[in-house]
Structure formats: structure tokens, C-alpha cells
Amino acid sequence: MILDWPACRNARDLGGLPTQDGGWIRRGALLRSGHHADLTPASVAAVRAAGVSRIIDLRWHREVAARPSPFAADPVYTHLPLLMDEITYAYPDDSYGPLLDHNTERVAAAFRAIAEAPPGGVLVHCHGGRDRTGVLVALALTVAGVGPEVVADDYARSGNSPAATMRNTLAHAERGYGGVEPYLRSIGIEQHHLDAVRDRLREAVFLTETRNGWDAFAEEYADLFRGERAAKIWDRALLSGFAELVRAAPGPVVEVGSGPGVVTAHLHGLGLDITGIDLSPAMVAVAGRDHPQVRYQVGSMTDLHLPDASLAGLVAWYSVINVPDEALPAVLAEFFRVLAPGAPAILAFQVGDETRVRKNISFRRRRPEAVAESLTAAGLEVVLQTVREPGPGERSPQAYVLARRPA
Template structure:
């Protein structure tokens, strides 16, 4: 995805690139650009808002002196010169093979800078955002399982960067070293660094599968269940109670897994300053079409694009049903992170122990007491736990009871 950073060239997020095994690169995990010397304070704020936890500057010291980084001295900034100060080898126009051959220690250090970064996105850049940046990004993407053709296609999105140059570079790594991973291991990159980059860049399979499933049925689902909330008396009552809780300390509220936006619209009608986040671009497109007065964006509740302690409330209305058990602690940890002290979260789901698959989407039923315990483990205080019996609604006959939990982040000093 091209990034709207006017002060930069070749700025983009590598999220969404497909891997050879059917996965994809995580959104916001790896970004690239040219240097940042022309950035204004507003531009710097935009980079920070993108969730960047480390900036890896690959330029030579002389380039830094000529065009200083506005991030120099910041804890997120790391300088790793990826080229020797004076290049003393032949540098062909159609391959970065010699760069790999003659700068091995520097390449290893740059790769480790990605692997050892704190949680969040890593932004890699050099002077032009082409040669050094392109090579390091290609190594990281290859380790994460992206095929050479896709790596080269992304490289070619930069100015004056023919895809054949990167194809030749990766072919050189294959011929001379037995592949990218063998090359990296041979220059001192440890196996745990390779694993760390894979873990950082690769999106969990359940997210890829869930996104694809909801994208495929977004329009059908919207029409099938349009108006459903109007028939759910107790759902509306609980959401109205949540809206009253939020009104005590008003502020922004986010619905995660907002789908076609019906619940978001209901809360908006109650005067809540609410927006929606959904994993599925198809669902976000439908929600934006049907509710243009409300802001919807693509994102994952496993890594919310929301600043710490910034929300007056959070809604997960039948959206944790698509999460496997092992993802719940991470997600509830995110809920705790983004909620302001004292702010509530409301969660709803179907009760039970089964995992049902419908239209290639997994739906997890859960025990209320188990979910409540995980919320507490994430540092959230219980407020309400209730279960209603199954009911019949237009287009839907519920098979099992429905659970509703309200918790809150403890107030300051508690």
C-alpha cells in the first residue's frame, strides 16, 4: 500500500503481500521509504501514528551529516550503515549481488535490527528508498515466505527499479549461497533472528482465512441480516446501558469487528462518538457505503490502530467468535491497552464449546465464565455478566444462549 507521506518518495507498507503457502504479510509490520530529512513536525507525527516502533536508517555517516534524520536521538531510531564508506567493488546496474557479497557484516546487522525491534512496525529507509532499502526488504520478505516474483514486483514499484534487478539479486543468493536463508545464516544471522522476522511479518493464518471469508460474503451478509438489531430487544437494551456508561466520561468509542456497521450506527444514534474497525475490507466498504456519517477503517483487533489509553469505550459485538482460543489473551490485552482508565468494554458471543464453520468462516462458541476469567487476566475489572435464552429473529433462529459481558479498565490508583 502506498503511504501518503508527501515528504517521502517510495513510501509504502508491505502489508498484504501474499506468501507462497497462502498466507500474507501483516499490515503495518514492515514499511519502506527514502530519507526523512524533509519531514515537517506533522509528517513526523504521521509516522508515529502509523505505529512505527523502530526506524532503521541504512545510510552512510556522510549521508546522515548531509541530511540529518528528524528521528535521530529518538529511542525508535537505529542507524545501521549497510554499505562500506567507499565502495571498492564493481556495482552492476542489474543486480545487488555484489552488495550481498561485500557488505555481509553490515547486512547481518541491518537484518538483526528488524528482528530485534520492539513490538510494532519497522520502517526501513536509505537515501533514495531504492537500492539498500530494496535489498534488505527483499531479504526480510523472502524469509517470511514471499516468492521472488512478488518481491520483485514490489521492488519495481519504486522509481527506476526494474523487477529484473531484484530477480537477479535473489537468483545470485540462490546460486552463490544456496538461498537467502543460507546466506543470512552464513553471515552470522542466528536462527532465532530468522524466526523473529517470520513471526513479525507473517499474519496468523486465522486472520487471513477470516478476512477472505468475510470479504466473500460481505454483501450477502449485510442484506441477510439488515434490520436484525431492531428485533433484538435485550441487545438494544444492553447497548443502551453501555452508552450510558460511556456518557459518564465521554470520548471516542471503537467497535472492533464492526462488520456492516449496524451496531455502530445504533450507538451513533444514541449520541456515542463511535467509529468502526473491521478486518475485512469488503465489510468496511459496505459499512462506509451504508453509514457515510461514521468512520470505518480496516484493522485487526489483535493489533489495534489506536493509541494507548485513548478510548472512552470499546465494543466487541459478536466479533470475538472468529478468534481461536490462543488469540484471546492478545486481543484482551489490546482492549486493556487502548481503553482509558475507568473506560468500559462490552463483549457478546454465543455460549457453548463448539467451533462451527460456515461459509469458510470459523465461529467459536464459549463459556461466559471462561471469557470473564480471560478479561480479568488482561487486567480488566468485571462489571456485568448475563446470558439470555435463544430467540427467533428475522432470518435467524438462535440455537444456543447468548452471553454478554461488561468489564472496564481500572481507574487510576486502583
Template sequence: MRPVRAHSPEFLQATQTSYDAIAEAYAAGFPDSLTGRPLESALLTAFAELARVPGGPARPPVADIGSGPGYVAARLHGLGLPVFGVDVSPRMVALARRAHPGLRFHVGSMTALDLPDETLGGIVALYSIIHVPDDHLPSVFAEFHRVLVPGAPVLLAFQSGDEDGHLRLTERFGQEISLDYHWRTPDTVAAHLGEAGLELYARVVREPVGEEKRPRAFLLAHKPDGAPGSAAEGR
């Protein structure tokens, strides 16, 4: 995967620098945020079922986009999927490789995946589109559509609310950062998916738990395969 270059969009540079600064503290604080989250675990299991091709040829791998410390990729691997992680932060990638030496992690950006067309059997992006500005989100989903094989699923998770908005954090874990967080309604994100040619399969919203301040939204979509009925429904 290509590292983030100097000519990359400003938000990518800021995201990379910020997560490099907080990587160790973040990984220590959130070694596996799926623990104690049965809904998230169930949705990952559903994604894995949709990504499988029973009795078919060798499955293409799935990608965990915004893989962070690597625990989502590890969970997908445990569910029997060939998987690799992609993160904009080199430091996060290094920590993920250390924690999960049997898996592949690469530095890269969801805005320009260094992959040929139609080579992924699925994409998981949990709380990674939250750092993508509104004007870049359509191109991100177009990139997802480009690299997915027909019928492949996409699972997104993001902070939500009654309306779209964003905030900028300048400090986290005692480190100076400059990181934008965008929250969007499920309808907003679903509309962008549709415009990119990705069909919505399911949406789930859960209320905040613990220290969370906003609802969590989950959208499961797929790239149409051109056959009668959706690929997701036929598996």
C-alpha cells in the same frame, strides 16, 4: 488501519478469506440484526451512556470491532457517539462504507489495532471474539486495555453454553469457507477480561430465540480510571 498481512496468525487469514467470500450474502441476510432485539438495543444504549462524558472535553471516538455490514456502528452514531468500524474483511468494509457513507470503516484486526495508547472512548465487539482462539484471547483483551482511555467501557457479545467449545464451518451461504466458531461461558470471558485489567460491570445471558441454538452472553466492562469508585458507576 493496517490490513491483515501474510505473517498474521493463521486464524486471521482464514477469517478474512471466509468473510470476504460470504460478505454480500451475509450483508443481505443480516442488514441489521438489532431489529427486533430489544435486549441488545438496550445494552447498546447503556454502553453509549457509559461512554459519554457530560460537560467534559471532546470525547474520543468509540470503535466497533468486527463491524461487518456496519449496522452496529450506525446505531452507536444514532445514539450520539463518535464512532468508527474495524473489520478484518476488506469486502465487509467496502459494503459497510456503501451502506453508511457518513461513517468511517477500516480494515484491521483486534489483535493489533493501529492506534496509539489510550485513544478510544469505548469498544463494542458483538460476536467478533467468537473467531478468536483461546490462546489469542488474552492478547486481544490486552490490546483493548491498551487503546482505551481510563474509564472507557467495553461491550462484548458472544455465543455461550454450559462449557467452552468450538466448531469449524466449511460452508455457508453456498460458499466454501474455513471458519472456526468458539463459544465460551461468561465466567471464562470475564476471567480473561480481569487478567487484562478490565473490570466487569455487568453480565447478561439470554436464551436462544428463533433459529439460534445457543444462549447469548453479554459482558459490560470498563478500564479502571484510578479514581475512588469505578468510572462507570460515577457517570
């Protein structure tokens, strides 16, 4: 995804690149760009708002002295030159193989910096965001399971960067070392570093499975449930109460797992400044088509890429049902992080203890008291907890829990 950072070349988020085993690179986990010396104040703010926990500057010392980074004094900034001060080896125009061979200590240090970064995204850059950045990013993506053709195609998105150059570089690692991981081990990278990079770049399996399932089911689901809100008086009543709370302290609201956009559009009609966020691009397309007056975007409730305490409200209407139990605490912690003090969050879900699978999507039923307890553990105050009996077409009671971040 291209990043809108004026005066910064080749800025993009590598999230969404597919892995060879059917997974994906997590959005916001690895970003790449050219140097930041010319960034506008707005662009500097955008970089800081991107959730970056480490910026790795691969430029020579002389480049940094000539064009200092605006982040040099930030704790997230790390300067690790990838190349020796004076190049003493011959190198072709169509491969970075010699870079790998002759800069082993520097490559190892930069790779470790990705592996050991604090939680959050890692932003890698050099001067133009092409050569040195391209090599380090290619190593990290390959370790995460991205295939050589996809790595090469991403490299080619930078200016004057033939995909064949990166293909040749990866082929050099294969011929000379047996592949990227054997190369990295040969220069001192340990298995825990490889595992750390793989874990931080790849999204959780349940997210990939959920996205793929909803992508395939999106149109059918929208047709099945279009117009159902009109028949659900208690749903509308609770959403109206939520909207009234938000209007008392207005600001931006998001619905996470917005699906075909019905609830987002309903709350938009109640006057809320609301955006729908969904993991499934197909669902986002359906929602945007059916409700063009509302904003919808692809994203994950596990990592919302929103500033701390920035939301006046959050809605999770039958969306935490796709989250496994072990991932729920982190999701609720993310809700707490993005809510402003006093802002409400409302959750809806089916009552029960079992997990059902339909259309290759896992649907988890939960006990309202357990969800309330998890919300409290995340730092939120439970305000309302209620259950209604099953309505037409429903097999189980329906639960609603409203909580707020303490004022």
C-alpha cells in the same frame, strides 16, 4: 499501503502483501521509507504513533551527519550503514547482486536488527528509500514467504525502480547461494533469526483464514442479517446503556469486527463518534456501501494501530467468537491498551464450549464467566455480565459482558 508522511519519500506499510502459501504480511510489521530529516512535526508524530519499535537507518555516516534523523535520540533508532564507506567493486544498473556479495557483515547486522527488534513494527529507511532499503526489505519479505514477483512489484513502487532490478537481485542470490535463506546463513544469520523475522512479519494463520472466510461470505451474511437489530430489544438496550456511558466521557469509539456495519451505524445514530474496524476488506466495502455516513476501515483487533489510552469506548459485538482461545489474552490486552482510563468495552458472544465451522470460518462459543475472568486478567474491571435465552433463529443463549479500564 502508502503512508501519509509529508516530506518523506516512498513511505509505505508492507502489510497485506500475500505470501506464496496463502498467508499475508501483517499490517504495521514492516514499513519502509526515505530519510526523515525533512519530516514535519506532524509527520514525526505520525511515525511515533505507527507503533514502531525500531527504526533502522541504512545511510552512510556522512549522510547522517549532513541530514540528521529527528529520531536519533529515541531508543527506537538504530544506525546501521548497509554499504561500505567507499564502493570498491563494480556494480551493474540492473541488479544489487554485488551489494549482497561485498557487504555481507553489514547486511547481516541489518537483518539481525529486524529479527531482534522489540515487539512492534520495524521501519527501514536509507536516503531515498529505494536501493538499500529495497534490498533489506526484499530479504526480509522473501524469508517471510513472499514470492519474488510480489517482492519485485513492491520495489517498483518506489520511484525509478524497475521490477526487473529486484528480480535480477533475487536471481543472483539463487544462482550464487541457492536462494535468499542460504545466502543469509552463509553470512552468519542463524535459524532463530530467520524464524524471528518470519514470525514477526506473517500474520497468524487464524487471521488469514478468518479474513478469507468473511471475504467470501460478506454479501450473503449482510443479506441474511440485514435489519435483525430491530427485533433484538435486549441488544438495543445494552448498546444504549453503553452509549450513555460513553457520552458521559465522550471521545472516539471503535467497533472491532464491525462486519456489515449494523451495530456501528446504530451507535453512530446514538451520537457516538465511532469507527468500524474489520479484518475483511469485503466486509468493510459492504458496510461502507450500506452505511455511508459512518467510517469503516480494514484492521485487526490483534493490533489496532491506535495510540495508548485513546478510546472512549470499544465494542466487540460477536467478533471475539472468531478468536482462538490461545490468542484471546493478547486481544484483550490490546483492548486494555487503547481504552482511556474509565472507558468501557462491551462484548457479545454465544454461550457454549464448542467451536463450529461454517463457510470456512471458525465460530467459538464461550462461557461468560471465563470471558469475565480473561478481561480481569487483562486489567479490566467487569461491570456487567448477563445472559439471555435464545431468540428466534438462535440455537444457544447469548452473553454480554461490559468491562472498563480502571479510572
